[in-house]
Amino acid sequence: MKKYSDWFKVDLHIHTDYSKQTKTNDYQGHFDINVLKGKLIENDVKLFSLTDHNIINVDAYKNYYSNYTDGDPKLLIGCEFDIEVPESHKTITYHSVIVFENDDFEDVEEISNKIEELYSKKGISKTERKITIDDLYDLFNEYNYFFIPHAGNTKSILDPYIGYDMKLCQQMVLLMPSAFEKVKESVRQTYNEGFDRIKTLDFQDKDDIPYINFSDNHNCNSYPCTNKNGDNHEFYCIKGQPTFESIRFAFIDPKSRIKKFSEVEVLMRFDNFLHSVQFENNPVIENTTLYFSPNLNTIIGGRSSGKSLLFNILGKKINNKKSQIEKYGLDITNAEVKSFLDDDYKPIINYNTNDIIYINQGDIVNYFENNSLKDLIIESGEIENYKVALETFKTKKSDLTTLVDKLIELYSELYDVLNSNFTFHDRDITSVLDSSYIFKGIVDIEDNTDSFQASNDLLVQLKYNTEKFKSNENWTFTLEELETIKVFTDLVDSKSLLFDNVTSNYKKKVEFIEGLKQIISDKNSNLDLKGREKEASNQRLLMLNKNIFNAFKIAKKVENHCALFENLVYGGIEEIRINDEVAVVLEVESSESIKAKIIEGLSNISSPNLSLYQVLIKLALGEMKIKNLVPNSSENLAKKTTTQVKGILDLFDKPIEYLKYSEDSTSKNNSPGFNSEKYLQTILKSGNSKIIFIDQPEDNLGNKFITEKLIDLLRDLKFKKQIFLVTHNPSIVVYGDAENIIMCTNTENKIKYEQFVLEEKEHQKEICTVLDGGQYIFEQRARKYNIKKLIQ
Incomplete structure (x- = not known):
């Protein structure tokens, strides 16, 4: 039996x-x-x-x-x-x-x-x-x-x-x-x-x-x-x-x-559920073999009776990392286990990670306090979507890092250009206005190198992909379709020929202007002293113009880029649907201003209302300082900015995780008890594990939830998964109709584990002595009818 x-x-x-x-x-x-x-x-x-x-x-x-x-x-x-x-x-x-x-x-x-x-x-x-x-x-x-x-x-x-x-x-x-x-x-x-x-x-x-x-x-x-x-x-x-x-x-x-x-x-279960555990020659636990039901196993007993000890022994014996057996300081080497598929007992059984849910006492509340619902996501089979969500935040972090790096890069250009030479001497003015003649230079032609390279790459790709498209083994073409492809190929060829003409003409222009510049330079070098001096002054004037032009050009780029930081929302939300009632939300809150964090790293702020662009201009001109770093170089600004925004960037590595419920509320604004109920309900309903271990699931749960929802969940789930529960709640044991009840007793530091069943009268009495309200629950179990009403 x-x-x-x-x-x-x-x-x-x-x-x-x-x-x-x-x-x-x-x-x-x-x-x-x-x-x-x-x-x-x-x-x-x-x-x-x-x-x-x-x-x-x-x-x-x-x-x-x-x-x-x-x-x-x-x-x-x-x-x-x-x-x-x-x-x-x-x-x-x-x-x-x-x-x-x-x-x-x-x-x-x-x-x-x-x-x-x-x-x-x-x-x-x-x-x-x-x-x-x-x-x-x-x-x-x-x-x-x-x-x-x-x-x-x-x-x-x-x-x-x-x-x-x-x-x-x-x-x-x-x-x-x-x-x-x-x-x-x-x-x-x-x-x-x-x-x-x-x-x-x-x-x-x-x-x-x-x-x-x-x-x-x-x-x-x-x-x-x-x-x-x-x-x-x-x-x-x-x-x-x-x-x-x-x-x-x-x-x-x-x-x-x-x-x-x-x-x-x-x-009937044929998966590799936990069959039994055997204790022999243990200094604390009496010799016994416990056989487990493939359905609902409950572990009950008084205080310090060995309930959680057994729970953690089983966790260790199935090689679960969350087992806390070490805190008991007990040698369990002689305890051996057997699974349904094993012929003999062995020191340990290695289950796949996703085969087991193992929840220690207090874990569920801790999941919310630690902002980590990964166990629920794994159990619900949504780990791939979870990984995608985390990758999305990594991309957002990378984008934000690129945005900050670009700001430093532009500041480097701004710093260099604002610290360039903007001096034009009196002697240069006199030379420029002198009546001596010189040969004036020609303005450079626009540099189209990058544009031409991009166009050439495009044409090469089009020709290559068109041929691949024609010869693909997964489809065929009608004569009309082949004619369309030929027309397109001809169009690409004609544009390629036209592009060759454009690049050829451009090359000739460049060669002509470069040759003309050399002639002008040669002629100017043969002028008299006044003429050569005027040529030199004109070159310095051109350089001054170029510096001024570059200063405004770079300043405009900096201004445009700084505008992105003024009201930057850098966070985001990724939602992973677990079932019709619950979703796990991953969120990075945009609670701090990146602009403010960057400015916090600077000193000598003249006004709190300055824009980031104005701040960088003043910093490049030396009117403000980088805290604890000299000079105001881009390298030092990069060091300070990295330190200032590190806390924000770190948020993307571990987004806040919380549950979103169908009634549009979330675990962020609900009580620990409500959240625990939702978590437990979700992980039980959505799970794809084979074995579930929970130490005292009734912690933080309301009696109404236990009797109206949890019991029904357990009664349905236990025929699909093997369940182990440490509990003090008689409703879970009796209304849940536990197939196996392990009674734990501790007499003078000697722990005894016995197996009880609900249908054994002597066992019922002992269960009632251990579980508060057990007798009432047994009586209520059979109370379908209002007997007084029927008699009347």
Whole structure:
């Protein structure tokens, strides 16, 4: 038997040949309990009942009990009754299977005797046997039993009540530990709607009415089919241990604990979930082997009982970097683990990083405080979009760095030009105005070198790509299309020829002007002293003009570039959609002025209202200083500016991360509790991991969120992922219907780990002693109906 709640086949409606005593020709063939046992084992049925019509085959029960060994299918005492409803004044009866908690020799005889005495007192023959609900109450009020009527088929419980009092029928069913057998899928909705009208509001619109079908087998040799039509029975499964209490839990919570075998097959896990951990010869932990459910595993216990220790041991054993086992100072070398796919235990299991979610206590709130939601992004499968977003910010940083570098580069030119020679001497003026003659120079032709190179590159590319386009293997061309390509090729060729003429003429002009300059220079060098002096002065005048022109030209470039910094918004937002309700936002806030940061690095500011352009002009002219650096060179300005804007540029390396919710609010303006709820809900719903570890997920979560959202998430998710939760919250354990509960106790610094299941009564008591409010939660779990209201 597995130590955790797992699915097992159940068949609580099997006939023996005793049914022929009360229903003529009701059984086919010869009944043999050993043949049936073999068939049950062959079909992997773990729990069954023999339910003859209005009679109990005591001998079959005794035979089975006397030969029972551990591992055999477990047999509960049962009977199928014909039940009449005298108040309806109808002669028809309905069938209901009654299955008792009892499973021993004495009880079989006692229950059988009660049944026989009742019919004897009523003077009813075997073939006419029937019973009322009041008779059942009187006979079996000291027993625990299940009432499982037929519904939606022959001998349905509805038949006697139709036209009489259907609500009375529903109330009776609800007041008993009841399930429905033989219900067609098509009529379940009608049943649910009827029961919803008399359930309390908090249990309405829930899929919590138990429906379960059994074989109703009448020939053990052809088990599991019936004798009606020979069709193979579709087995149903119950989750838990093969016990009466497991059935009770299943009837209380059918959505989590009753499924067709075909549905269970779909839920079967074959991924590499964590199978077990083995502790041997540990100085602190008692020797034990813990087996893990592939579904929901909860770790509970009192203070310092070893809950988080076990959590971190498992983290270490799956090689998760977030395990904090080191803080315990405990040698766990002898603890070994095994995964579902492993044959033997090993010191460590290496899972892929994206297979595991591992959240320590307090991590979720820390994610927001540290502005890092990367774990959520990875788990949601959006890591590539995250990388793209980070690259976008790197590009923005590069663009901003280029903008600042360009400013320094322009300042360098401005600094050089403003510190150039702007002097024109009196002697030069006299020489320029002298009557001596000279040969005047010719203005240079515009330099088209870059333009010509770009045009030439374009023509080369066009010709190359046109040929590649024509010969591409992934498409073909019609004759008309080929003609279009030829026309375009001819156009490119004609432009190329024209361009050759333009460059040739330009080259001739350049050569002509350069030759003419040389002639003028030669002639001027042969002039008299006055003429040569006038030539020199004219050259200095040309240089002065050039310096002045360059000063204005550079100043204008600086002014235009500085304008970009005046109201520069350098940050940005990148949004990564996780699901319809939540997005992760990466943001760099443009909270500081780059202009202000640059100016902060300077001294002797004459006015706070100066533009950056005015500041740089004054700096280049020496009217302002760079703090702690001399002179005002571009190199020193670059050093100071780098220091000043470093904090802003660093923002792009780690953008602020926060959640944006569908209601247009964000985690920046919500409480830690609300954000934790949204984070946990998102990472559970959107995840693509295989195993989830969370230490105390209820931290910072509201009870309403836990009971209304988290529980439903866990109940759905646990059949898709293996979950480990350290928790103090009874709702998570009980309403979450945990398949495996690990109880941690610490006695005189010796830690003991035990495995519990919810369907074990003794385990329920211990769970209640550890979890505050546990008893209340167990009681509420079964509180579907307002009993006082029904009785009234």
